[in-house]
Amino acid sequence: MxxxxxxxxxxxxxTKITFTDNNTQFNTNGVQFILNPxxxxxxxxxxxxxxxxxGPVTVINVGEVNTxxxxxxxxxxxxTDAVRINAKPHDAWFVAFQIAQYIKAxxxxxxxxxxxxxxxxxSKVAAMLGEFLDLPSVSIxxxxxxxxxxATVEREIEGGKEVLSIPLPFVAGAAEGVAEPKxxxxxxxxxxxxxxLIVIEPVEVKTFSxxxxxxTPAPRGQVKLVPADDAAKLxxxxxxxxxxx
Amino acid sequence: xxxxxxxxxSDGKFKKSTFEAISYARAIADQNNTSLTAISIGDVSKDxxxxxxxYGADKILNVSNEKLKNFVNQAYASIIAEAAKKLGAAIIVxxxxxxxxxxxxxxxxxxxxxxxxxxxxxxEQGEGKFRVKKTAFSxxxxxxxxxxxxxKIISLTPNSYKIVETASKxxxxxxxxxxxxxxxxxxxxxxxxxxDKVSLPDADIVVSGGRGLKGPENWGMIEELxxxxxxxxxxxxxxxxxxxxxxxxxxxxTGIAVSPNLYIAxxxxxxxxxxxxxSSSKVIxxxxxxxxxxFFKVADYGIVGDAFExxxxxxxAIKEYKASA
Ligand SMILES: Cc1cc2nc3c(=O)[nH]c(=O)nc-3n(C[C@H](O)[C@H](O)[C@H](O)COP(=O)(O)OP(=O)(O)OC[C@H]3O[C@@H](n4cnc5c(N)ncnc54)[C@H](O)[C@@H]3O)c2cc1C
Numbered sequence: 001m002x003x004x005x006x007x008x009x010x011x012x013x014x015t016k017i018t019f020t021d022n023n024t025q026f027n028t029n030g031v032q033f034i035l036n037p038x039x040x041x042x043x044x045x046x047x048x049x050x051x052x053x054x055g056p057v058t059v060i061n062v063g064e065v066n067t068x069x070x071x072x073x074x075x076x077x078x079x080t081d082a083v084r085i086n087a088k089p090h091d092a093w094f095v096a097f098q099i100a101q102y103i104k105a106x107x108x109x110x111x112x113x114x115x116x117x118x119x120x121x122x123s124k125v126a127a128m129l130g131e132f133l134d135l136p137s138v139s140i141x142x143x144x145x146x147x148x149x150x151a152t153v154e155r156e157i158e159g160g161k162e163v164l165s166i167p168l169p170f171v172a173g174a175a176e177g178v179a180e181p182k183x184x185x186x187x188x189x190x191x192x193x194x195x196x197l198i199v200i201e202p203v204e205v206k207t208f209s210x211x212x213x214x215x216t217p218a219p220r221g222q223v224k225l226v227p228a229d230d231a232a233k234l235x236x237x238x239x240x241x242x243x244x245x
Numbered sequence: 246x247x248x249x250x251x252x253x254x255s256d257g258k259f260k261k262s263t264f265e266a267i268s269y270a271r272a273i274a275d276q277n278n279t280s281l282t283a284i285s286i287g288d289v290s291k292d293x294x295x296x297x298x299x300y301g302a303d304k305i306l307n308v309s310n311e312k313l314k315n316f317v318n319q320a321y322a323s324i325i326a327e328a329a330k331k332l333g334a335a336i337i338v339x340x341x342x343x344x345x346x347x348x349x350x351x352x353x354x355x356x357x358x359x360x361x362x363x364x365x366x367x368x369e370q371g372e373g374k375f376r377v378k379k380t381a382f383s384x385x386x387x388x389x390x391x392x393x394x395x396x397k398i399i400s401l402t403p404n405s406y407k408i409v410e411t412a413s414k415x416x417x418x419x420x421x422x423x424x425x426x427x428x429x430x431x432x433x434x435x436x437x438x439x440x441d442k443v444s445l446p447d448a449d450i451v452v453s454g455g456r457g458l459k460g461p462e463n464w465g466m467i468e469e470l471x472x473x474x475x476x477x478x479x480x481x482x483x484x485x486x487x488x489x490x491x492x493x494x495x496x497x498x499t500g501i502a503v504s505p506n507l508y509i510a511x512x513x514x515x516x517x518x519x520x521x522x523x524s525s526s527k528v529i530x531x532x533x534x535x536x537x538x539x540f541f542k543v544a545d546y547g548i549v550g551d552a553f554e555x556x557x558x559x560x561x562a563i564k565e566y567k568a569s570a
Contacts, residue, residue: 013498013518017385037499092350092360118383118498122362124350127318131354136319136431139347142492152434156343156493158255158446160438162316166431176485176492176499208359208394212376215387217524223531223541228550231558234530235566237546242528244450244507245474245563 001055001146001168003046004108006099006125007039007074008089008117009067019214026214035070038114040077040181042174045144046112047078047182055109056080060102062087062095068197076184076192087202092120096128097205103133108169110151115140115173126173136170142177248274249334251325252285252297252305253342256438259293262340262403262447264300269406270338271301272367273399277336282306283415284328286321288314291417298415300408306420312429315436316344319428322351327422329356329396341400342446349400359392365405365525383498383521403447404504405525445494448477450507451526453496455481455519457512457533457552461489466556467511473563479503479523481513497522512552515540532556 011017012032020027035043046057059074060083061067071082085098103111111133116123123139130137142161143154146168153172155162184192226234238245250270252263267283274281283302285294288309297305308324325348329337337352339345341363353360361377365387369376374391377399381388445451452471454464471478478494485495496503498521508526513519515531515538523529524543531544534551541547548555 011382013521015382015385016517017382019386093353096350096354120381120388121383121502122350122360123346124353124360124362127347127350128354130319131322131351134427137347137351138318138431139350140343153431157316157436157438158260158343158444159442160436161493162433163435163437164431165434170431176495208353208357208392209361210391210393212389212391214381214389215378217384217386220529220543220545223544223547225541225547225549228548228555229558231548231555231562232565234546234548234559235562238507238528238530239566242507242545244528245566 001050001110002108003050003055003057003110003112004103005039005043005046005057005059005074005079006111006113007043007059007061007070008036008114009033009061009063009070010036010117010119013037013118017216023213023215033070035073036114036117037181038116038174041176041178042112042114043074043077043079044182045174045179048179049146058083058108060085060099062089062098062202064088071197072192073184075195075197076188077182078188081196082198084197084199085202086199090207091209092122092124092128093209094205094207096125096132098202100129100132101203102200110169111171113171113173115175123173126171130171133171136166138164138166138170138172140175141172142175144172144174144178246277246335247279247332248277248281248336248338249325249329249332250281250283250302251337251339251348252283253340253344254285254287254289254293257287257289257293259296260447261408262342264408265403265406266338266340266401267297267300267302268409269367269401271409271411273336273338276367276370280304282332282334284308284325284420286313286324294417298413299410301411301413302415305415305417307417308420310421315433317429317431317433318344318347318351319431320424322348322355323424323428324422326352326355328420335396337398339400341402345400349398352398356396356398357394358396358398359394360398361390361392362400363402364399365402368399380502380525384502384524385521402504404506443475443477445477445479445501445503448503448505450474450476451479451503451505452476452509452511453479453481453513453523454484454511455513456483463553464490466560470556470560470563473560473567481519510540511556513540514538515543
């Protein structure tokens with residue numbers, strides 16, 4: 001089984017988000033970039049599903065050369081090979097379109113993404129890929145089992161879950177529960193350097209969205225402390241002052 | 246150039262987030278002096294459908310057939326896209342629910358439309374520009390996104406737009422289109438819904454527990470507190486990682502992002518990744534025995550104390566408040 005895992009390069013979760021140039025640019029100064037946490041889950045599941053050499057796990061990233069450390073990390077974790085489409089990931093449409101072109105020329109049995117990237121939180125690439133390729137897609141997948149040419153997938157729904165049976169190939173965004181992220185071992189790290197990473201140029205595509213500027217949330221006022229033995233005071237404040245109960 | 250809103254139902258009932266989406270779509274229709282059509286798919290009673298009119302839709306397209314009873318991403322997206330084409334709708338609004346997250350990107354591709362996911366306020370329009378504010382960096386910031394395509398898709402973050410009731414009535418029209426068989430490739434085997442629980446993403450009040458609660462056996466008081474307040478339950482990541490609670494309760498940067506009116510954090514330190522997913526809550530209450538816990542810096546109200554003493558007291562106080570109200 002050939003599995004393609006789409007990965008993105010995102011600011012570390014501890015990053016304090018700030019902006020420059022009149023709030024039009026994300027300030028990457030001093031920011032550590034990591035493999036998107038949900039993509040790690042997708043990758044871990046892909047490796048589990050192909051354990052014993054049952055087909056390659058390719059990782060693909062749309063990004064400029066600065067994303068290569070993250071791609072090498074994915075190779076160290078256990079991906080077989082990697083593809084980088086050499087372009088700035090303008091928006092989800094752009095990214096999904098580029099990856100779809102690649103898949104049309106190089107078909108896979110299963111295409112995984114993370115449920116969302118932790119920078120723009122769009123949850124869009126999986127479903128857009130499905131649409132571009134005319135394949136079924138599941139945006140927030142909590143469980144993935146494969147038997148023969150069908151998968152059993154659990155999808156998150158409000159207040160519960162839905163169990164689906166989907167024929168391969170399809171596209172799905174992995175969330176927690178699908179697998180535990182894998183930590184690269186020494187052998188993985190060593191071999192990552194020599195695993196194939198091919199770079200291809202993007203195709204031209206129109207895009208329809210543009211980030212104009214950013215805002216940071218308004219800071220909250222000083223916390224009002226209530227004595228530990230006066231829970232009634234808290235209830236009264238929530239009722240009369242905050243008006244939330 | 247009308248506006249179309251997809252009215253999601255759950256087991257035949259519309260949710261609060263659906264009414265938020267209709268109210269929001271109505272406001273966009275008003276901005277553009279145009280009409281608002283709603284589309285409902287599934288098995289929804291006429292009485293329930295009539296509710297849509299209360300929030301400002303002019304017309305309701307009702308798509309009802311056995312195969313479409315439950316949500317099928319590809320098929321639903323095809324139907325909504327066809328309806329949009331038939332109506333000449335230029336702006337399509339839906340809720341950024343779990344299902345909405347699957348639909349919006351499919352609609353974008355089908356209609357060659359730009360998509361804003363997770364919008365938090367009305368578009369700013371003028372001079373041919375169309376800009377929408379959305380959450381970014383998992384709640385640590387907002388991005389203003391400009392859509393440059395003639396057609397636009399907006400999915401609205403639950404709890405970010407106030408429901409507006411109007412006195413109007415909407416006409417109901419049956420609507421049907423042929424859906425291609427490949428749109429039904431994914432087959433639903435089972436739906437498991439815990440009906441007694443409040444759904445987390447669109448809850449008004451969320452009661453959340455962290456590692457400070459020591460173990461799953463101590464969640465009784467958390468559940469009782471949530472029950473009294475009609476709140477949904479949530480937890481920090483280590484709590485779900487340890488299997489004390491299900492992953493579906495995990496909030497934060499790598500969990501569910503919530504923006505309730507009231508978020509009560511009990512025994513949670515307030516790590517940056519946790520705050521990312523909860524900081525857009527309107528009011529935050531923190532109960533923690535450590536006065537230096539970072540969560541107090543972003544809280545509106547706080548109690549420095551042992552959760553095992555404070556929470557039972559709080560439960561008592563709420564019972565008294567309810568009895569007197
Ligand atoms: C990549 C990555 C992603 C992450 N994503 C998330 C995420 O999405 N969501 C998330 O929550 N975390 C996330 N984390 C983890 C995060 O960094 C913190 O470790 C986590 O939020 C801490 O959980 P906690 O507050 O429950 O536990 P702790 O940090 O252990 O805090 C427990 C708190 O309980 C208090 N306490 C102890 N006993 C009592 C008592 N008897 N009464 C009252 N208070 C008490 C303590 O004072 C302390 O403040 C992520 C981490 C990484 C590296």
